[in-house]
Amino acid sequence: MIVLGSDHVGYPLKEQMKQHLQDKGIPYVDLGCDTTDRVDYPVYAARVARAVSQGEYARGMLFCGTGIGVSICANRFQGIRCVVCSEPYSAKLSRCHNDSNILALGARVVGSELAFMIADVWLSTPFEGGRHAARLEMMDLLERGKRDEPNQR
Template sequence: MFKVYYEIEDEGEEVRELKIALASDHGGYQIKEELKGLLDELQLSYEDFGCECEESVDYPDYAVPVAEKVASGEFDRGILVCGTGIGMSITANKVQGIRCALCHDTFSAKATRLHNDSNILAMGERVIGPGLAREVAKVWLETEFEGGRHARRIQKVSDVEAR
């Protein structure tokens, strides 16, 4: 089981379970369902924000609620899936505080957590198969932010976002 550690000044560490917000549009529905199985296997807490079908829906209707929940801190991270992952990632990145990374390989998934502290992972069902999607998500979920020089860079990105 994955844990999130928070430093509490003068009180040591607070530990709580990692919470994941999950959503797809119709083009990512099958992989989203596959990822729910992975999250269950990893014993991670998650909420499915839809969609619940393979009939055409609009990806922003699913990306925005996940991004807002992650940005507010209600969920630690999010995973979004659409046909290519592009629409979901573009939409999620419009929400202040979101660093959504589109990844279709384990190297990028690990790097975006280590160096970019991505808080949402986007993938495309028409680009990646279910087995690789599970591997990418698992690596992304298991990798912690490296901090150090990367924290300075993330702060510069946040400064641009705040303008």
């Protein structure tokens, strides 16, 4: 199941994505916002990031004007690897190399059809593991303050 969140600018794209996910049979939960009335994006980015960080959901999607604000906020939570994508290739590599667990999309940057392509690739691409898993472990150690700098192998 995917957890979704947006600010007021990302709300229309989130609503379109919900229909796309429903058409594909992918279950989702929407944590807001529920209108185009102005809201503060950190509230909704934090809701989604906290839910993924705490293991309630494996992955999430966030929507705002550019995807940047929500991604910066989400990445402050332990274990979150939120990526902003505006084309499918980065979405694919963010999954297979970085095991990204939240996708951020900018409603002012990508149209709905491109957003659907990005999301489809992101949702269908598995993490490769291997050498990439070792790099994620390095990042996890840094996040927990266990190292000043990763050791080169």
